[in-house]
Structures are given as structure tokens and as C-alpha cells.
Amino acid sequence: MARERILSGMRPTGRLHIGHLSVIENWVRLQEEHECYYFIADWHALTTAYDDPSELQENIRSMLVDWLSAGLNPERSTIFVQSHVKEHAELHLLFSMITPLSWLERVPTYKDQVQQLGQEGKDISTYGFLGYPLLQAADILIYRASAVPVGEDQLPHLEFCREVARRFNHLYKVPLFPEPKALLSRVALLPGIDGRKMSKSYRNDIPLGATPEEVREKVRLMITDPTRIHKSDPGHPEVCVVHTYHEIYNREEIEETRASCRAGAIGCVACKRRLADRVNEVLEPLRERRQRLLQRPELLQDILHAGAARAREVAGSTIAEVRAAMGV
Ligand code: TRP
Numbered sequence: 001m002a003r004e005r006i007l008s009g010m011r012p013t014g015r016l017h018i019g020h021l022s023v024i025e026n027w028v029r030l031q032e033e034h035e036c037y038y039f040i041a042d043w044h045a046l047t048t049a050y051d052d053p054s055e056l057q058e059n060i061r062s063m064l065v066d067w068l069s070a071g072l073n074p075e076r077s078t079i080f081v082q083s084h085v086k087e088h089a090e091l092h093l094l095f096s097m098i099t100p101l102s103w104l105e106r107v108p109t110y111k112d113q114v115q116q117l118g119q120e121g122k123d124i125s126t127y128g129f130l131g132y133p134l135l136q137a138a139d140i141l142i143y144r145a146s147a148v149p150v151g152e153d154q155l156p157h158l159e160f161c162r163e164v165a166r167r168f169n170h171l172y173k174v175p176l177f178p179e180p181k182a183l184l185s186r187v188a189l190l191p192g193i194d195g196r197k198m199s200k201s202y203r204n205d206i207p208l209g210a211t212p213e214e215v216r217e218k219v220r221l222m223i224t225d226p227t228r229i230h231k232s233d234p235g236h237p238e239v240c241v242v243h244t245y246h247e248i249y250n251r252e253e254i255e256e257t258r259a260s261c262r263a264g265a266i267g268c269v270a271c272k273r274r275l276a277d278r279v280n281e282v283l284e285p286l287r288e289r290r291q292r293l294l295q296r297p298e299l300l301q302d303i304l305h306a307g308a309a310r311a312r313e314v315a316g317s318t319i320a321e322v323r324a325a326m327g328v
């Protein structure tokens with residue numbers, strides 16, 4: 001396979017949890033063979049969190065530590081913070097000249113989110129939030145990336161990005177922007193420990209940086225089959241959160257776990273203990289890397305600094321061509 005240019009980003013909304021691990025593992029695989037750009041979308045975070053930026057810097061740092069501990073390698077990938085590369089903002093501005101308002105208003109998630117967050121008391125009927133997909137298009141197109149690993153929820157944004165690329169190329173009669181494709185990967189959907197969607201704000205998550213004790217405690221609190229009162233009661237693994245986790249973290253023993261649950265041969269306490277051990281095994285190498293990183297705060301700064309410098313080179317040459325095309 002030719003070395004493709006890959007780009008993706010995440011909003012720094014707080015510590016990552018084990019549900020994010022498969023996403024980052026996919027990024028890690030991609031960096032082995034491709035030219036990858038991974039960035040922390042701090043401007044995008046401000047589109048909804050504009051009224052409380054107090055945690056933004058800490059969230060950026062913690063996201064970087066999470067990424068690196070999960071195996072992103074700054075020698076292979078260009079890792080940076082969006083706001084350190086001002087060219088994204090210039091391209092966003094120039095794109096805003098050619099983007100019909102109606103395209104932004106009909107992005108499927110837009111009206112829903114304004115309404116939903118409005119009900120929660122948050123006003124995001126702002127210019128910045130409307131322009132969210134356009135800034136995202138600038139993020140992608142400024143590197144002329146050919147593929148963008150994202151979740152399904154981002155497909156409308158990718159489609160929008162391709163429309164912007166087409167419109168630019170058409171208006172200025174230059175094939176400047178390739179149309180990026182989405183790279184959908186099968187990501188394991190992990191529920192939170194209470195069975196709802198895993199989220200930091202529900203406090204039902206297992207943070208990537210959890211200590212072994214925290215993992216054991218979170219697993220201990222997981223919802224199991226409510227009809228099982230005694231250890232000998234036959235269980236129903238299909239309704240049990242612990243079982244869902246065994247399917248991902250303990251595949252080798254899944255048949256046996258299921259069978260002993262159904263037969264009432266294993267108690268939930270023991271079943272959870274096995275799971276916690278497996279999760280801890282997976283997180284152990286991340287913990288070691290995290291410890292080493294936290295001892296060297298200047299290293300984190302250096303990584304972001306070097307990443308932004310590399311990103312700026314590519315972004316700068318694109319923006320020069322854009323300016324020329326648009327006569328500025
Ligand atoms: N909107 C993305 C999300 O919420 C984050 C993002 C911003 C992004 N810019 C991007 C993802 C560019 C991929 C490419 O997940």
C-alpha cells in the first residue's frame with residue numbers, strides 16, 4: 001500500500017477512558033505504514049465549552065499523555081495542538097467566503113445539538129458552533145489528507161468536507177484539494193459500568209489512567225444479572241455488563257465464563273475478579289509509559305512544539321496555494 005496521508009483529531013474534553021482505547025489503537029496501527037497527523041482540537045472544544053475554559057490546558061495535557069501512553073509515537077506521527085497551527089484558522093476564514101450558509105444549517109447534527117444542549121441550559125446558537133464542520137474541513141484539507149479515521153457519527157462532517165473541497169476546486173479551477181475518505185474501523189462498543197453509554201460525565205467510565213485498585217473497584221461496581229442472588233443461581237450472561245467486557249478483554253475464556261455463569265458454577269465476585277485482572281494486564285504497559293511521561297513534563301512541551309512546527313510546514317504550503325488561487 002502506498003503511504004497515504006492520514007489525519008484525525010479529538011476534542012480535549014477530559015481524560016480518556018478504555019472505551020477510547022480501540023480508537024487510539026487504530027491510530028497506532030495506521031502510523032506504522034502511513035504519514036499520520038493527529039491533533040488535539042482545542043478550538044473545537046471551545047465551540048461548546050466557551051463559557052468555561054478553565055480546564056482546557058489541563059485537558060490538552062491529559063489527552064496528550066493518554067495518547068502517548070496508548071502508543072502514539074511522535075517520531076512516526078505528527079502530533080500537535082490545533083491552535084498552535086494558525087493556518088487552520090486562515091483556511092477556515094477563506095473557506096467561509098465560499099461556503100453557502102444553507103450547507104452548514106443542513107448538517108444533520110446541527111439543529112439537533114443546538115436544541116438538545118439548549119434544553120440543558122447551554123446556548124450554542126453561536127457563529128462558532130455553526131461553523132464547526134467548516135473548521136473541521138479546514139483541519140483536514142489543509143494537509144490534503146486522503147483518509148480520515150473517524151467514528152460513524154462524523155460521516156456527515158466528512159461528506160461536508162468533500163463538498164467544500166469540490167466547490168473550491170471548481171470555483172478556482174485548480175485541483176488543489178483531494179476529497180478525503182472516511183476510514184471506519186470496527187470499534188468495540190464498551191458500555192459504562194452501569195450499562196449506559198460510557199462517559200466521564202456519568203462517572204461510569206474506567207479511565208485509561210486508572211490504578212489497579214481503581215480498576216478493581218470499578219469492576220466490582222459493574223451491573224450484573226439482577227436475578228442472580230446466590231452463587232448457585234443460574235445466570236444470564238447476555239444481560240450482564242461484566243460479560244460484555246469478558247467478550248472483549250477475555251476472549252480466550254469466554255465460552256467457559258458463559259457456561260459457568262449459566263450453570264451457577266461461578267459467583268459474580270470471582271467472575272469480576274478475573275475480569276479486573278485482565279483489564280489490568282491490558283492497562284499495565286500504558287501505566288508504565290504514563291509514569292515515565294509524567295516525570296518529564298518538558299518532554300510533552302517539546303513533542304507539541306516539534307509537532308506544530310512539522311504541521312506548519314505542510315499547512316503553510318497549502319495556504320500559499322490557496323491564497324494564490326483566491327487572489328490574496
Ligand atoms: N469533530 C471531531 C470529533 O468530535 C473532532 C475533529 C475536529 C476532527 N477536527 C477534525 C476529526 C478533523 C477528524 C478530522 O470527534
Ligand code: SF4
Nearest residue numbers: 235240242261268271
Ligand atoms: Fe455476569 Fe459473571 Fe455474574 Fe455471570 S457470573 S452474571 S457473567 S458477573
